[in-house]
Amino acid sequence: MTGKPGEAFPIDYAVRLKSLPYVSAGEVLDRRASLDQLRGRDVIIGTNATGIGNRYAVPGQGPSASVFVTALAAETLLDGAPVTYGWWVPFLVAFLTSALLMRVSRTQLVLGMIATLPVCAVGLPLLLESLGRYADIMPALVLMLGAMGHHAWKLHRQTFDERGMVNEVSGQPNLNALRAAGLDSQDGLIAARIHNYAEAATALPSAAEKELVDQIIMRLTLGNGGCKVYQGDEGIFMWLMPAAGINNVGDQLAGLSAIFRSPANVSGRLIDLNIAFGVDADPGRTIQSRMSSALLACQEAQNAGEHWRVYDPTKLEATEWRVSMLGELDAAIDNGEVWVAFQPKLDLLSGEICGAEALVRWTHPEKGPINPEEFITAAERHDRIEKLTDHVLNRAVQVAAKLNSNGQRFDMAVNLSPRLIGHANLKPMVIQTLRRHGLPAERLILEITETAAMSSADAAMQELKDLRSLGLQLSIDDYGTGFSTLDYLKRCPATELKIDRSFVKMLVTSRSDRIMVNSTIELAHSLGEEVVAEGVEDSETLQLLAQMGCDKAQGYLIGRPMPYEALIDYLASYSPAKAA
Template identity: 85%
Template structure:
């Protein structure tokens, strides 16, 4: 008989053999010999480890040597003789029992065969059943069915094999178990993601569907989209207790639902609400929105407080674009309606190109400065006393390669609003000072004026930028004039006013532009370190025909002279106005009559022609 046992790579004995082949000889195993059940060489059978190891009686060698009565204990039994010492080196891991000697493993194998040769069916039967249950579980969505599948899956993967083992039919359960654990882990992850996604579809304050839910549900919709925005939502929410904000939102949604025909309302943040309207009725939505506006005229009673709610509506009726773009369009229409003092407005798709340009304009502006698309034009100034061209104003221009000339007011205002004006100003200042330095060579005295954005007054980089630019090109500071608007100068804080004094202290000139459009006071004019006043073109244009404008311009000239300041009149377009300004004692004039804004090369030619004409 062969007493060897078969172990796997983890030193664990899972099965026994009917016989082992030694050379040409087939030697039956102890279990096969005792049970008289034969099998092929190296053919395995599963050992029934449900048999308790402690139920196998044994007699130790020491008992036999002492002569103890052991015959009664072994009478009529098959006897297996082997070692059981822990240091003998023949101990193996047995499932459910821990390390055991090979003699006990052989005894369990014999007990297994004495109960009948076990049948094995491999791993495929429980695996296929578990696979079928897993497939069904992945396809159902109702929670009770999913829970039922979760119970059925371990039954197929584990319960069925245990039931078959009790009848002597053995099968491997590891593949089915791995499939079961993987499927249950995947399902747990899906449920977690589903709950997470569901939370992401609800507004945290109100619990109503939010704009993420609208994006998901309206991805393929052909319906019209309406947005409502409560102008003073933040103010109203701040005035209420924290717990009352939900009550405020509930009242808003209730009013919207009453007036929109029961459509589902999606709640965004900061007082934004949206809903979808069937495409067949979107063209008649005006009556609906007029009714909603009337509903919101009544204040909302929230926690005993009456809250007035200002609302504007925006409509997007174009189903050809993505829901995200349409949501933005509807909100833009809301903003336009609010700005215009209207209750609602429909988004105009023809404005899309202009909107896209405004969005991308600032992104292109920096590159345009670097590649020369942004350039500086120069408008000459005339000294009314001498008749000489005494200077020019530097004016920024942008010639886009596709759109052509861009309105300066458009991109300058955008740059100021988005804190991009510093680079633009530095570009204009550098070019203007470079040109002025070139024109002042040879003894000519030619002043250069550069507009200064209100955003830069008091900026830490302003003075160093001006000083470095003057030094770079070698222009005397007195030849540079920085122009600030009257409104910006008046609104400057004391720290900004000190910055103007610091700039004046290095020798350059300061001019108050657009004088007459603000509300300057004598005290302000006394404190401001200006060297020049520029009378706004709106007064100069009507100088000949308007007596009041003549009085205002004349008094401004006298006031400026009394303060030691010069006066420049801008917007001069005819000789009669120019002569009248000279009679009033105005110092300088600027306008289309003297010269339009022009490139540097044209300015050089203009100055040469003017000098020739004056000499003639």
């Protein structure tokens, strides 16, 4: 027996407890056991009671009394003191194996490493233990399980990412794959968009969409020199073009346009494909922004009826402003940046100022005055015109109510967007605004463009009649720029025609314009409507209009659009002689 007093050592639990002979004290006392059985043997005396603290779990053999555990320890020492390596040997093996596992990607090698890892971390210690050498495997097991879990998660993410790089319908690489491939690319980016793709895909059986995509990609690959094509949604396709060939991109895209003139034969059906191309040749921006700009160039080409167009970086600032403008518009209305100017109207019979037109203005703190046509059009396109109209209407009615409070007649005209004609909130908005400020309805004029009024459906025409029934006035703005018919003029509940400035401007020099304006005045009067001429800038034009019997005039000669405070000063100082 070897070993030092007080030195700890591992017990060899491979020794079976049943192989250890023992004699109970009761058998010796009752002489049922002979002492000869103990002669010449090493004897361990201990209790075999089942009390608490006397029994220990023996691996693979269940609970046993402490005396038997002591006997197993003695048997271990009889075979020689165990050699203990500690935890670092299996941990080092597991660490090296795990490190190698993290660096490999080939499937067979990965599977081999996964099989080797538990063998090295568990099998090796078991082999050493059979030779009387022991090692602590718990740290190695923890490392092994962590490494295997990490690699399993890595494989799962890799599979998920690969699935996210492929279009589910066609199996072609998608735009996520392009983002990864073009991350540091200096190549040009080409975008192609089939503008009638949704229509074409809808007309085909569901299983035929892949065939359609395959034909599109085959044509694109044929014409782009074999560059890899990536598929997006809704008929979008992109590829990276080597920087060396970007100067000849026009010839390539012209050739591709010619290829797509022939319809695609999909499942026996001839499908015409309306395609346009966009190019971004600036490698200095991120791939994501270049993809967006190439698509923007695509859209511009399609809108212009062209086959392709190169994105112009100088438009980037304007594009960013258009995107952010709507986001700033609501706040601009609330903080007073959007305000209302008033342009006076002259009554040609009395020579007095009889009203004004409310015109919206936006003074941006950084960009200065914003073109009204720009932000009004954007608000109409993106369904934000209601708040803007409510703001202008409220301010216009408020001013009109103040000007009418002293008993004088002062009409206020407000432009009405075509998008609001027939809108459920329009009539309540007008009624509430008139009531809020106490303005008589007949002092409010809502102006609608001739084109918008003509295109109004029956329901919208009824809406105009409902508004007219409130007592307010309706004016057809920009008259002469549309194609009004006598039947339309008869049905429309307008009280006023407003002759477009393009005809008024040439009134003195153009005989045809004089005839048109004069006949319009006579026609309007025959229908019981008044006539307003806008764009009056000189006294001669004003005198001609008065001679023709025009009722009112508006233009720079009478007054430019001005803030409310300036309008008050203007009205206080105005005299009929100024307009003569």
